[in-house]
Amino acid sequence: MMLKPVWIYLENGVFLEAKSFGFEGSKTGEIVFNTSLSGYQEIMSDPSYAGQFIVFTMPEIGIVGTNDNDMESSTIYASGMFVRSLNETPSNFRSQKSLPEFLKQHKSMGICDIDTRYLTKMIRDSGPKMMIASTEVSDPEKLKAMLASSPRIEEVNYIEKVSTPKSYVHDHGVWNAETQSYNATPKRLGKKILAVDLGIKHNILNELYEVGLDVEVVPHNFSGDDAIARYKKGEIHGVFLSNGPGDPLILKSEAAEVKKLIDAKVPMFAICLGHQLLSIAHGYPTYKLKFGQHGGNHPVKNTKSNIVEITTQNHNYNVPDSICKIAKITHVNLFDNTIEGLEYNDAPIFSVQHHPEASSGPQESRYIFQEFANRL
Known part of the structure; x- marks a missing residue:
């Protein structure tokens, strides 16, 4: 699977480049981290994460794939997920779709090949941040302007x-x-x-x-x-x-x-x-x-x-x-x-x-x- 580049801009001025494995386009949201070692499908389909990008501290994500019975709602409301390393090929008898297929189906972004420990420490030290991720726009100034014109998470009735x-x-x-x-x-x-x-x-x-x-x-x-x-x-x-x-x-x-x-x-x-x-x-x-x-x-x-x-x-x-x-x-x-x-x-x-x-x-x-x- 060829992974396309994705560019990330955070409201504190941090600009990063990584790889994309889910929905392609541009999305804004609030970045938070989750320390769970398993259950990424249940977490992603939890409506409580609407409008957020989730940084998974577990480094390897995707190995068990996804299935219809483990959904916590009808779709994914989270803007996207960050993982250190993506397991593209699931190894589980219950799996029906790979994680990339699952994210694309529900129009949620997947971001990998990035230092999730760095992101987690940043959030821990200075709190969650509004951010934008895009597979279309690479210029940090344009991303900054797009983020500034988007509503903040506390302004939206999800x-x-x-x-x-x-x-x-x-x-x-x-x-x-x-x-x-x-x-x-x-x-x-x-x-x-x-x-x-x-x-x-x-x-x-x-x-x-x-x-x-x-x-x-x-x-x-x-x-x-x-x-x-x-x-x-x-x-x-x-x-x-x-x-x-x-x-x-x-x-x-x-x-x-x-x-x-x-x-x-x-x-x-x-x-x-x-x-x-x-x-x-x-x-x-x-x-x-x-x-x-x-x-x-x-x-x-x-x-x-x-x-x-x-x-x-x-x-x-x-x-x-x-x-x-x-x-x-x-x-x-x-x-x-x-x-x-x-x-x-x-x-x-x-x-x-x-x-x-x-x-x-x-x-x-x-x-x-x-x-x-x-x-x-």
Whole structure:
């Protein structure tokens, strides 16, 4: 496979040349790094990465190829990926497409033959940067001008792009490696929830169904009043707020609807962006971390059990410490002591910042889905 050159310009003035193996053209986005050792397909198809270029610290990427069953959404919303070395030929019986074919199909850029350690250290030291990558334009001044005229990631409402346009029912559990299929009929509890799609991952829905909950997925612009009416009638037993991309402070209308649910004391559970949205709806705005948390090996302490769980993380924003005035901290990130989980004092609401669905990643926090089911 002949790899074409690609030119990269970052907002701090860094200009680089590498090789392209995915979509050809020009794309802008925010560059972040991910420390996971596996699961690149699940990471790339996670809607939470919309508008971002992901630098993989794992040096060899592509060996297991890609397949339809490991998708976390219907497409790739990430702008692209950086890898040190590309494995063009997959070696896995489940593979249906190579990584280059996969990226081209979903119009996402692939960049290789570049020093990913250098990029990771730069992001670690000075934070994520807006950047542009192009297989068409090589002049750094032109790239600088193109980047300057593009919107920044915090200025774009990516939720409108990644959320489902209409409601639907999710009706299967997690992937079963022995049967090579999804669990179709886990034990049912007779409890139904609404899952608000802010960029939801497929495996979150799988886990919710797996613990016995009936799951109806609704768009980001759902009606809080309608959800409250259905809860009072006994049609639903709670609401789940999903993960998703972008700056949570831009979601003013969504926060207003969530506030209605809070006031009505509707039971809620939230992950990642949903966790942040709950904080905002309670009157505690989020803030941006220096370089975010992205990876599958982050230690989090459960303050109830004092057990340290190894978790999957994917967020650039965090809830403020001042939220302790209205909520108890249930989980703490041991890398930077930021809040990873909350239980609100005056309502049946709790949330976590990390990803207990573990796709990809460790499964030590998977119990949280059962905890949600037990509370309804």
